[in-house]
Amino acid sequence: MKKVKLGVLVSGRGSNLQTIIDNIENGNLAAEVAVVISDQADAYALERARKYDIAAVQLSAKGYRAKREEYDALLVGELRKYGVELVCLAGFMRIITPVLIKAYPNRVMNIHPALLPAFPGLHVQKAALEHGVKFSGCTVHFVDEGMDTGPIIIQAVVPVLDADTEDSLSGRILTQEHKIYSRAIQLYAEGRLKVEGRRVMIRDGKTSADEFLINP
Numbered sequence: 001m002k003k004v005k006l007g008v009l010v011s012g013r014g015s016n017l018q019t020i021i022d023n024i025e026n027g028n029l030a031a032e033v034a035v036v037i038s039d040q041a042d043a044y045a046l047e048r049a050r051k052y053d054i055a056a057v058q059l060s061a062k063g064y065r066a067k068r069e070e071y072d073a074l075l076v077g078e079l080r081k082y083g084v085e086l087v088c089l090a091g092f093m094r095i096i097t098p099v100l101i102k103a104y105p106n107r108v109m110n111i112h113p114a115l116l117p118a119f120p121g122l123h124v125q126k127a128a129l130e131h132g133v134k135f136s137g138c139t140v141h142f143v144d145e146g147m148d149t150g151p152i153i154i155q156a157v158v159p160v161l162d163a164d165t166e167d168s169l170s171g172r173i174l175t176q177e178h179k180i181y182s183r184a185i186q187l188y189a190e191g192r193l194k195v196e197g198r199r200v201m202i203r204d205g206k207t208s209a210d211e212f213l214i215n216p
């Protein structure tokens, strides 16, 4: 199978990037990380990329605070330079603009640590605990022009336990993030994702609900 060229955008530790790399290495993901781009020079994710001889680009956002479109145009330039076909946001702490989305329509994915549309934005595990929900989880979705609003590809559900802290809940969710992000990318690589309005259909085979029901 042809390998999908990924551009992974990061800002921090890069554990999702690491699992994507691991799944590629062990043959579970028909993809290649063509480039990792960070807006933060000290992102550990860049080091992870370098260890595997993956191009690691730091694109500082300094001076682009009010010029998000210009920053995204630079991003698009880098992504194209590396022949990127699918853009994966993995802890990228910037709001992206239509410049990136129009360059990669339905080809930008994001992982979010809550069951969207509940708890979009930041500090969502804390928000879930404070709200008192009994289940939370994570969502892989295509990115559109809103904040965490794009069509949902896969979700995984985890219970919220009485003893949970923000850390323990985040950890339980992160374990599932690592599973479903690679799974969503693999479905894309197999050409099995079909976007119909807000719904993402998975062609042939099991639906995501069969595989990712509830994870203790």
Ligand code: GRF
Binding pocket: 012, 013, 014, 015, 016, 017, 090, 091, 092, 111, 112, 113, 174, 177
């Ligand atoms: C993850 O919780 C992801 O859902 C969110 O940012 C975090 C990134 O973690 N968007 P990592 O850098 O992949 O370890």
